[in-house]
Amino acid sequence: MATKSVGLSRTKSFESICKEIHDSWGEKKVLIQVLVGLSHSESREVRETYMKIYGEDFIELCQNFDQALSSLSSLMLSPFERDAVVAREALYQNDSVNYKALIEIFTCRKSSHVLLILQAYLAKYRRPLDLDIASIEPPHPYQKILKALSASHKAHPADISQHIAKCDSRRLYQTGEGNLGAIDEAVVLEIFSKRSISQLKLTFFSYKHIYGHNYTSFLKNEELGEFGGAVRVVAKCICSPAGYYAKTLYGCLKGRTTDKGTMERIMVSRADVDMDEIQRDFKKKYGEELRNAICDSIPEGNYRDFLVALVTKISTC
Structure with missing residues (x-):
């Protein structure tokens, strides 16, 4: 279920918001609260208005300050522009590819959103995202799956079919768990490339209905290797998605070292999508409010204020 933004007060114009931002550079907590409270469309308007009034790009200004303000700059981008940046960083920022960040984009976004991400990536980096994924060396199982999912988003029927879901779930069983516990990569990749995310979700639910357990239970077998x-x-x-993100956030906060990059990526990208559901799953699974876990794990300061403001934004919607 999508969540609503707090939104811009009707009593405030974009010009007054820009003035408040301009006057708040020495008060970062105020700046964080103002910017986190804006919707995506309002953020775009504020960025454009700030440029007109002060002749400066607000995103570039934020990136020159500490991590909290640098992180705030991502809120000023459209969701698909932000995901294009995330995809680029996942591919090239570190020594190894961040495949999970890429998988999140191709599985937890609508097809219309993914197509906009591909366009934004091409416009910004002058290369197709598909081509950059295909050129990853050395080859990796995630790479094959990403290529299949990308094809799925580009061409698939809009409607979902219970009949197709049952047929696909039986194919997955017969070429996997029901075949001496093996896994036929070609079958999995074919299904991933030809079905929408909604259709795949129905297939996995159908699998559980027919065989009495989740498809993922079979995939716990370590003998299935990296592809499994x-x-x-x-x-x-x-x-x-909410359960996946809740577990990932818990690992970011309670691991040996706090994974700020992953935590920020999730909280910013899901803030106006399903962060309320993520918080409920987090509380249900770990018996602790996400906000309290953040405060326990992140030292006091602007960055913690930024993360807490994202959580507070949801709770006040």
Whole structure:
């Protein structure tokens, strides 16, 4: 279920918001509260208005300050522009590719959104995202899955079919769990490339209905290797995005070192999508409010204020 933004007060114009932002550079907590409270369309208007009034790009200004304000700059981008940046960083920012960040984009976004991401990526980096994924070296099982999912978003029927879901779930069983516990990569990739995310979700639910357990239970078998593990992550993202994100956030906060990059990526991208559901799943699974977990794990300061403001934004909607 999507969540609503707090929104711009009717008593405030974009010019007054820009003035408040301009006057708040020495008060970062105020700046964080103002910017987190804006919707995507309002953020775009504020960025354009700020440029007209002060002749400066607000995003560039934020990126020159600390991590909290640098993170705030991502809120000023449209969701698909932000995901294009995330995809680029996942591919090239570190020594190894961040496949999970890419999988989140291709499984937890609508097809219309993914197509806009592909356009934004091409416009910004002058290369197709598909081509950059295909050129990853060395080859990896996630790479095969990403190529299949990308094809799925580009061409698939809009309607979902219970009949197709039953047929696909039986194919997955017969070429996997029912075939001496093996997994036929070609069959999995074919299904991933020809079905929408909604259709795949129905297929996984159909699998559980027919065989009495989740498809992911079979994929726990370590003998299935990296491909089986990758398919398991994809299936979890498709079947329960909120549950997947709640577990990932818990790992970010309670791991040996706090994974700020992953935590920020999730909270910013899901803030206006399903963060309320993520918080409920987090509380249900771990017995702790997400906000309290953040405060316990992140030192006091602007960055913690930024993350808490994202949570507060949801709770006040």
